[in-house]
Amino acid sequence: MKRRLPLLVVLVTALVCMGLKFLNLGEKGATLATDLDTIVQTSYLFAFLFGPIHLIRLHYSYVQKRRPNWAYSAFLLGVCAVTTVIFFINKIDGPVSTFIIDSITNATDSAIYAMLGFYVCSAAYRSFKLKNVEATILLIAAVILMLGQAPIGDAIIPNTSKFAQWILDVPNSAGMRGIRIGASIGAFAASIRVILGLERSWTGSGS
């Protein structure tokens, strides 16, 4: 029962959702759909502490067991506690909250993500070797795109941007379409497997 009940819930909920979309149930169907959406929305809202609790438990255990670098975990817990109080008192749009989020949190997040730019450049230098025909084609396409997307491409070789746009519009678009069609069919199959209870890894009991 403990393993079957969640699978039954998946099946019934999925069938109800598909039925609401495909069958024309009139006013009653519309009301049921709205109620279902609201229940899902409300359930997600009240589950909002799931992630933070996991995070706090994890870092608390690091501090308790004095794992290597436990001081950083203590720092994280302290920052979380202090900033929670600040955000409650100052409200989300208050000057102190805005300062912390804009000037430190988002700025750090943005800078960490921007580091990928450096890695892309070092990857271009280290990993991108013309070892075979495929690598050569890939490299030529990449170079044409890079020149075409920047204004300097047209300055060096006229109409580079038009040729780069053609690569995006025709061969790239067609290749991506083939990939998308294949991926969509795979996604349908995966959804059906989950709905029918053939995919059970999320229940903790394996397939």
Next chain:
Amino acid sequence: MGAEQWSFMFKTLSILAAWSYLVKGDNPIYTAAEHFLVGSATAYGIVYTIQNQIVPRIVDDIIGRGKWGYVFGAILGLLIYFSFVKGQEWIARITMGFWIGYGAGYSLAYSPPVFLKQVTDTFINLRTGDFIKSFNNILYFLVAVTALVYFAFTLKKDKGPLYYGSRFGRYALMVAFGSAYGSITMAYLSLIIGQLEIILRDTLHLIK
């Protein structure tokens, strides 16, 4: 120094703290900045959800408008916390099952029109009045079909049309991945440019 300038200063310090990883690898400054980011972002998420969504739902909707049916949704959401109770994790899976069923059901219900449009748009007019347009359409159709042939790994493709089709599809996919790489390079360089503008223009006022 005004509030805005202090803000730009702290942004610059945050950028330098993050980028210290490039010079020294894992170091105390980077690790501290990373942990601050995670801690403050978690706190913001908690307060934002409570202030803007949970409190209005309880005060305005459930109590104010008498929509007591929402309590069922609240209980369903609260069941997820049973995953922290040893031996009772199965109760949390009821809520997860509900979310999974909802997501999978509507995904299957809504996705076909989007997907089918992609399929129908692949079978385009190969003979138009214009030579370049016809060439493009023929190439488009060939690349889309041969890319699918390439990904059909259960087919025997060691000789004949499937072999050549698969190879052509592979080369066409290399063009697609190369253009993706070129685009990605441009994207990440523009992110670095954004950070440098904060440092040079907004903080140090060295550029306009």
Next chain:
Amino acid sequence: MDWKKLQWIDVRILYAIIIVCLMIPMFRPVGLPVAISDNTRTVYNTVASVPDGGVIWVSHDTGPGNAPELNPMITALARQAFAKNCKLISTSLFNQTFGPGTTFDIIDAVAKEMGKEYGVDWVHLGYRDNAWPATIRLMIDNILEGAINRDWKGEPLDKMPLMKEVKSIKDDVDLIFCTTVGSPGYSDWMTYVSEPLHIPLTGGASLTMYSGVQPYIRSGQLKGFLGGLRGAAEYEQLVGVPGAGLAGMDAQSLGHITVIVFLILGNVGYFVSKRSAKKE
């Protein structure tokens, strides 16, 4: 010269070269012209085709990471929309820390410049937990229900004049403009809103995913889509107010040349090593 050493340059030197090469055009801008693509013209024309005073739903579905690429698009869109006296309703459904405040600041800067009032000409709903598909499905029929009657600051929506006119996405929204970096993003807007309700969808994507967006542009499911900083620069030109997009193009150019030089250097070192290994 030992060409084999070309393969083993310390990456920190490469990082320093990249930073210097990106900085040089910032000190000495060249102002290379940026050609405008058909895609960008389609986006511009799609926004222009919204009737004056119409409603545009703007969803800035990005995080702080990709913000430098996509923020200029929202600024330009706000200018074009406000110039036509269009009303804007904005959301930011990708990242919780970025969505509420930063998106508000971007549109607010343009709104103040153009004399538009918050609550009357535009409203920002911020970030919503589980937007897809539950909250958006609710907003399709009743925006106040879906947004729990609160904007990003927690102010009641039913007190705002704009929300008395704009009650649902399906009846009152003329265009969806969404900037996207992944999921949730344009594919969710397309699947749950644009396709079933036949509301035109346009916007912009980070270049990290721009090549994957092309099939939808070709099929017409997206009415053109801007691509990264370049797309933002082109759009700014059409709107007529240069901004961060155009400002970054010179640095972008030199950055690309630098990456291509790195590619060449790495391959020269590789081929020379290969040849020496063969000789040995």
